[in-house]
Amino acid sequence: xxxxxxxxxxxxxxxxxxxxxxxxxxxxxxxxxxxxxxxxxxxxxxxxxxxxxxxxxxxxxxxxxxxxxxxxxxxxxxxxxxxxxxxxxxxxxxxxxxxxxxxxxxxxxxxxxxxxxxxxxxxxxxxxxxxxxxxxxxxxxxxxxxxxxxxxxxxxxxxxxxxxxxxxxxxxxxxxxxxxxxxxxxxxxxxxxxxxxxxxxxxxxxxxxxxxxxxxxxxxxxxxxxxxxxxxxxxxxxxxxxxxxxxxxxxxxxxxxxxxxxxxxxxxxxxxxxxxxxxxxxxxxxxxxxxxxxxxxxxxxx
Amino acid sequence: xxxxxxxxxxxxxxxxxxxxxxxxxxxxxxxxxxxxxxxxxxxxxxxxxxxxxxxxxxxxxxxxxxxxxxxxxxxxxxxxxxxxxxxxxxxxxxxxxxxxxxxxxxxxxxxxxxxxxxxxxxxxxxxxxxxxxxxxxxxxxxxxxxxxxxxxxxxxxxxxxxxxxxxxxxxxxxxxxxxxxxxxxxxxxxxxxxxxxxxxxxxxxxxxxxxxxxxxxxxxxxxxxxxxxxxxxxxxxxxxxxxxxxxxxxxxxxxxxxxxxxxxxxxxxxxxxxxxx
Numbered sequence: 001x002x003x004x005x006x007x008x009x010x011x012x013x014x015x016x017x018x019x020x021x022x023x024x025x026x027x028x029x030x031x032x033x034x035x036x037x038x039x040x041x042x043x044x045x046x047x048x049x050x051x052x053x054x055x056x057x058x059x060x061x062x063x064x065x066x067x068x069x070x071x072x073x074x075x076x077x078x079x080x081x082x083x084x085x086x087x088x089x090x091x092x093x094x095x096x097x098x099x100x101x102x103x104x105x106x107x108x109x110x111x112x113x114x115x116x117x118x119x120x121x122x123x124x125x126x127x128x129x130x131x132x133x134x135x136x137x138x139x140x141x142x143x144x145x146x147x148x149x150x151x152x153x154x155x156x157x158x159x160x161x162x163x164x165x166x167x168x169x170x171x172x173x174x175x176x177x178x179x180x181x182x183x184x185x186x187x188x189x190x191x192x193x194x195x196x197x198x199x200x201x202x203x204x205x206x207x208x209x210x211x212x213x214x215x216x217x218x219x220x221x222x223x224x225x226x227x228x229x230x231x232x233x234x235x236x237x238x239x240x241x242x243x244x245x246x247x248x249x250x251x252x253x254x255x256x257x258x259x260x261x262x263x264x265x266x267x268x269x270x271x272x273x274x275x276x277x278x279x280x281x282x283x284x285x286x287x288x289x290x291x292x293x294x295x296x297x298x299x300x301x302x
Numbered sequence: 303x304x305x306x307x308x309x310x311x312x313x314x315x316x317x318x319x320x321x322x323x324x325x326x327x328x329x330x331x332x333x334x335x336x337x338x339x340x341x342x343x344x345x346x347x348x349x350x351x352x353x354x355x356x357x358x359x360x361x362x363x364x365x366x367x368x369x370x371x372x373x374x375x376x377x378x379x380x381x382x383x384x385x386x387x388x389x390x391x392x393x394x395x396x397x398x399x400x401x402x403x404x405x406x407x408x409x410x411x412x413x414x415x416x417x418x419x420x421x422x423x424x425x426x427x428x429x430x431x432x433x434x435x436x437x438x439x440x441x442x443x444x445x446x447x448x449x450x451x452x453x454x455x456x457x458x459x460x461x462x463x464x465x466x467x468x469x470x471x472x473x474x475x476x477x478x479x480x481x482x483x484x485x486x487x488x489x490x491x492x493x494x495x496x497x498x499x500x501x502x503x504x505x506x507x508x509x510x511x512x513x514x515x516x517x518x519x520x521x522x523x524x525x526x527x528x529x530x531x532x533x534x535x536x537x538x539x540x541x542x543x544x545x546x547x548x549x550x551x552x553x554x555x556x557x558x559x560x561x562x563x564x565x566x567x568x569x570x571x572x573x574x575x576x577x578x579x
Contacts, residue, residue: 127515131311133534138542139317153322215406222408229410229519230534257414261523264414265434268421275414286406290399 011291017284025087028080039072057267066273075273082251089155089234094216096159101166106197109174128161129226140232147235147249154234177204207296214289221282228254253278306333309548332544348546357549365553368528375451376513376561380568383459391467404457410519413450435525447524451516458512466501470494499573510562529553
């Protein structure tokens with residue numbers, strides 16, 4: 001158990017991993033060993049003195065560390081190109097949710113509008129990904145929209161489903177905080193809501209908001225992953241009715257996982273590397289989250 | 303009505319080369335047609351491939367499959383979760399942190415990891431420990447889907463239970479009982495556990511919602527012909543079948559009620575048996 005002075009191992013490890021993934025997300029396309037159009041469709045190899053022709057997908061090798069997919073594309077390169085979409089979506093949606101949740105939670109919490117809070121909190125029994133799936137499925141599969149437009153629409157839907165429950169939980173916390181002497185004094189001196197929020201609530205909630213943002217980040221990654229399983233990929237899904245194959249337009253990680261899930265038995269490396277990548281992404285954020293929570297808890301205990 | 307509104311969401315938006323369009327009229331028309339179809343009887347049939355099928359005939363089979371996986375998973379997961387809570391409460395924070403982290407880990411990653419692990423063991427040792435998906439009516443996956451559905455419930459029940467037991471341990475009535483010399487198993491079962499179970503009862507809707515969410519993923523990834531597969535079977539071809547999705551949601555609501563009822567019964571029975579200890 002670390003003391004209040006010594007750095008938390010989870011915090012250090014989580015920060016380093018998140019930083020490394022952010023760097024990879026930015027520099028990924030430049031680091032990719034193969035270009036987006038470079039596919040190894042047929043490979044000639046000498047096996048036991050005889051030349052044999054190999055077809056994709058190829059298992060991991062020196063030339064392709066993570067192997068190639070069914071079209072002959074290098075999986076490592078696809079992952080390096082797709083990470084920025086996964087990271088951008090998760091960060092953008094989580095940040096927007098916290099910002100909008102706060103914007104909605106402050107008037108609800110300070111105004112004590114319980115009925116509205118109850119209304120926003122309703123519908124918690126239905127999994128969020130089903131609502132998103134129903135809203136996005138038809139416009140995502142073989143979408144006529146451009147990657148950018150569809151990506152933006154998808155992010156808006158992901159933000160929209162997350163704001164009501166978040167604003168409800170923030171409203172409850174703000175309602176509890178509004179009974180503190182500092183806020184009562186500021187309110188009696190005539191402080192307006194914006195001033196109360198900027199000068200009192202945000203400083204009081206700063207660490208909680210950071211923890212909330214990281215929790216939302218994990219939840220959004222989970223949601224993106226679940227959508228990927230059901231072939232709703234960020235940026236769009238190309239579906240080939242003749243073969244039943246699905247292809248991610250952006251090569252984001254949940255898409256790479258979803259498009260290769262049927263290859264689990266025959267070519268396990270196809271889903272294995274996107275799965276490990278996604279797991280690393282989630283675990284990194286979770287380590288950072290737990291580390292921050294631990295530091296916060298220790299500080300409260302003095 | 304809420305389920306019908308939810309099922310009609312796909313009619314609210316459509317994409318064409320000119321862009322994304324909101325179609326509230328199609329949404330309202332679809333709901334209106336569905337309400338009329340409930341009275342004319344048209345709502346009880348659906349299209350599967352090129353064939354017209356009866357929902358009244360097919361739905362019980364899908365419902366039975368979902369119940370066969372959801373009920374044991376909820377029951378065993380909650381029971382084991384309470385047992386883990388009893389073992390870990392007042393324990394080291396690192397153990398609790400580990401359980402809490404398990405609760406945050408996406409469930410689909412767990413399912414994929416279980417499937418990949420099984421394939422890996424089979425390839426390296428030649429031993430097939432479980433079926434990774436249902437292939438035919440005879441080759442049904444049971445062990446892995448049940449494990450995948452049980453583990454998330456176990457983790458959440460353990461986390462909620464341990465937190466509730468910690469609170470009960472610090473409460474005045476427990477301290478009073480300890481001061482009177484009551485300790486060991488009697489203190490745990492008569493004074494602490496009943497209060498932990500009451501707190502867990504307050505989180506039953508959350509636990510049930512988790513089972514339903516995981517059912518969607520498990521039935522899809524393990525190829526189980528349950529209610530959620532029916533809900534998602536409208537697929538990519540043909541027109542959207544509002545009636546089919548709505549009927550699936552109604553069946554899912556029944557699964558929800560059955561799981562919720564069973565868990566309530568479990569907690570009540572446990573509560574009653576420990577009070578009479």
